[in-house]
Amino acid sequence: xxxxxxxxxxxxxxxxxxxxxxxxxxxxxxxxxxxxxxxxxxxxxxxxxxxxxxxxxxxxxxxxxxxxxxxxxxxxxxxxxxxxxxxxxxxxxxxxxxxxxxxxxxxxxxxxxxxxxxxxxxxxxxxxxxxxxxxxxxxxxxxxxxxxxxxxxxxxxxxxxxxxxxxxxxxxxxxxxxxxxxxxxxxxxxxxxxxxxxxxxxxxxxxxxxxxxxxxxxxxxxxxxxxxxxxxxxxxxxxxxxxxxxxxxxxxxxxxxxxxxxxx
Amino acid sequence: xxxxxxxxxxxxxxxxxxxxxxxxxxxxxxxxxxxxxxxxxxxxxxxxxxxxxxxxxxxxxxxxxxxxxxxxxxxxxxxxxxxxxxxxxxxxxxxxxxxxxxxxxxxxxxxxxxxxxxxxxxxxxxxxxxxxxxxxxxxxxxxxxxxxxxxxxxxxxxxxxxxxxxxxxxxxxxxxxxxxxxxxxxxxxxxxxxxxxxxxxxxxxxxxxxxxxxxxxxxxxxxxxxxxxxxxxxxxxxxxxxxxxxxxxxxxxxxxxxxxxxxxxxxxxxxxxxxxxxxxxxxxxxxxxxxxxxxxxxxxxxxxxxxxxxxxxxxxxxxx
Ligand SMILES: Nc1ncnc2c1ncn2[C@@H]1O[C@H](COP(=O)(O)OP(=O)(O)OP(=O)(O)O)[C@@H](O)[C@H]1O
Ligand SMILES: [Mg+2]
Numbered sequence: 001x002x003x004x005x006x007x008x009x010x011x012x013x014x015x016x017x018x019x020x021x022x023x024x025x026x027x028x029x030x031x032x033x034x035x036x037x038x039x040x041x042x043x044x045x046x047x048x049x050x051x052x053x054x055x056x057x058x059x060x061x062x063x064x065x066x067x068x069x070x071x072x073x074x075x076x077x078x079x080x081x082x083x084x085x086x087x088x089x090x091x092x093x094x095x096x097x098x099x100x101x102x103x104x105x106x107x108x109x110x111x112x113x114x115x116x117x118x119x120x121x122x123x124x125x126x127x128x129x130x131x132x133x134x135x136x137x138x139x140x141x142x143x144x145x146x147x148x149x150x151x152x153x154x155x156x157x158x159x160x161x162x163x164x165x166x167x168x169x170x171x172x173x174x175x176x177x178x179x180x181x182x183x184x185x186x187x188x189x190x191x192x193x194x195x196x197x198x199x200x201x202x203x204x205x206x207x208x209x210x211x212x213x214x215x216x217x218x219x220x221x222x223x224x225x226x227x228x229x230x231x232x233x234x235x236x237x238x239x240x241x242x243x244x245x246x247x248x249x250x251x252x253x254x255x256x257x258x259x260x261x262x263x264x
Numbered sequence: 265x266x267x268x269x270x271x272x273x274x275x276x277x278x279x280x281x282x283x284x285x286x287x288x289x290x291x292x293x294x295x296x297x298x299x300x301x302x303x304x305x306x307x308x309x310x311x312x313x314x315x316x317x318x319x320x321x322x323x324x325x326x327x328x329x330x331x332x333x334x335x336x337x338x339x340x341x342x343x344x345x346x347x348x349x350x351x352x353x354x355x356x357x358x359x360x361x362x363x364x365x366x367x368x369x370x371x372x373x374x375x376x377x378x379x380x381x382x383x384x385x386x387x388x389x390x391x392x393x394x395x396x397x398x399x400x401x402x403x404x405x406x407x408x409x410x411x412x413x414x415x416x417x418x419x420x421x422x423x424x425x426x427x428x429x430x431x432x433x434x435x436x437x438x439x440x441x442x443x444x445x446x447x448x449x450x451x452x453x454x455x456x457x458x459x460x461x462x463x464x465x466x467x468x469x470x471x472x473x474x475x476x477x478x479x480x481x482x483x484x485x486x487x488x489x490x491x492x493x494x495x496x497x498x499x500x501x502x503x504x505x506x507x508x509x510x511x512x513x514x515x516x517x518x519x520x521x522x523x524x525x526x527x528x529x530x531x532x533x534x535x536x537x538x539x540x541x542x543x544x545x546x547x548x549x550x551x552x553x554x555x556x557x558x559x560x561x562x563x564x565x566x567x568x569x570x571x572x573x574x575x576x577x578x579x580x581x582x583x584x
Contacts, residue, residue, distance in 0.1 A: 071469065092471035107466035109459050111529050120459055121470035123452045133450045 020083050022047045022215050023068075023183055028077030030063055030239075037063045038239045041077065045183070045215050052226045053219040055236035055259050061219040062104050064236075065185045068217070069101040070094030095121070098182030102189055104219075106172040110161035117160050118143035118175045146174045150200045165192045173201055177208055186218045190225045202229050223255040235259050284522045284535035287574075288542045295549050302549075309431065315544035316437040317342075317496045318511050322518035322540040323444050323533060324488030327481045329519050330448070330457040332464075332528025333388035335485045337377065338515055340399035342493030342508035345369040345486075347403050349494070350412060350419075350503055359418045363494060370490025371483050373399070378479030388482075403505040411504035415497060423499030433495060440491060444484075445533045457481055461528025514543040517568045543568060 021044040030038040066072040070088030088094040125132040235243035243258040296302040328335045349366030425432040448454040522539035524531030546567045
């Protein structure tokens, strides 16, 4: 199965501002005790491109994204951000350097309100004299607006625990987009969402990307989930890169076989 | 018709939000029928003044409860911190500096507790219990077990001065508690206390410095314990190793009565003040009711237990 929906952002050669890749990973590995979750991972991500990461359960996709977002430290290898060797010391550090992530399991505070979840970690304030106070009205307003963009409104005064699984995911994705990252990491965002919402998210991401040159890494269980969306795809199997294709040359069947270890 | 129903709903929601205040006022009026002195202004002011100790301790306790922790060292800090201030005054520190030192000692103990709890991952129950023991021991050594009287007059002004008919301490309490409420509700750090208590893993994933927030909670608790100790010593005119000890359980009970979840992330500090006054009221009423010295503690504990039980049932029923 092939995807040919991507021409419009494949052909953006003249628009390319930076020559080098925004993110470069070389020889990255991660051990959990004796378990080798990632070994010798190398790839490049150009500015404004979308990279898919496909693999079986336990292939190491979440581990890779968590290293790139400061949640885990690699056991070996190097990460270069805009050409400079970088280490993401913590999620806060990675955020400061322009990385945003949506986790496989949405990281929400269940007993906090939607708008509080939306702005947690980068709350808006207004100054009164020397003191900074939360700008609650503005945060509520912006959160409601951001969520409404997906044609899926829900009350931002509700607590996160009252949301459906898909709404939780939407909340997590929209808050990450709102952070306006240089690199946006998405761990299985399509899981549990309806086709309509997925398309809305992808549309919005494309627009965001056009406007601000955001690069995206997105993981999926099957290539077909993201084939309309990505520029390139990397196939992971047991912590190793077993395939790396352009969207043009990628073939769903072949990616599946590689991911499952069915090809010699 | 519809708007009337909305209005009713809103009023009900608001009054449920401040349920603890309704409970306090209701119980005050009800017990007033049996203990009529409660309706004398002087008694009322007395309740207000006496309640400041447990009020300040409970507010401090509430901050650590918001992040899902507990601080058993509050009553020890309440005697250790002013003791340090007074000893420093005795060797020549001016009174305002000694008061400042008292507060800094409280904050410092909180910082120390917080660092050990977050960095070494010692459970707060264990760490603050050890701290309680240690500080109480130090005060015992420093005072040889005696109450330390002869405090300077300017130190005691907070407990002695009146503005009109109202003691200065009441204004002091209102200001300090308002600052705490604004801090918790309206500042970034304050809101983060709730978020960390709700789900610390999600917080660190979103780049919130969870350890720092927890440490700040303990420092705030230390500060309010020191404030409680300073205010109490100003009122009583002495400091001793055990002079706030009886308030440990009330300081834990008051936030719970006010609906703070022991697992963190929920609760309204304004209600904690009501919870504290409710506990104080129970203590005063039991005393005024002439309950004998032996059963006094038991009756107090029983009433607090009933208050907590009532509150739990209320939350089950209303789902709030
Ligand atoms: N914190 C951890 N401690 C120990 N082992 C871990 C840890 N996190 C992941 N692993 C192991 O690392 C390997 C890769 O896990 P990872 O979560 O990255 O897989 P994945 O590709 O995201 O798969 P899934 O489809 O299940 O999400 C698995 O074998 C997993 O058991
Ligand atoms: Mg995963």
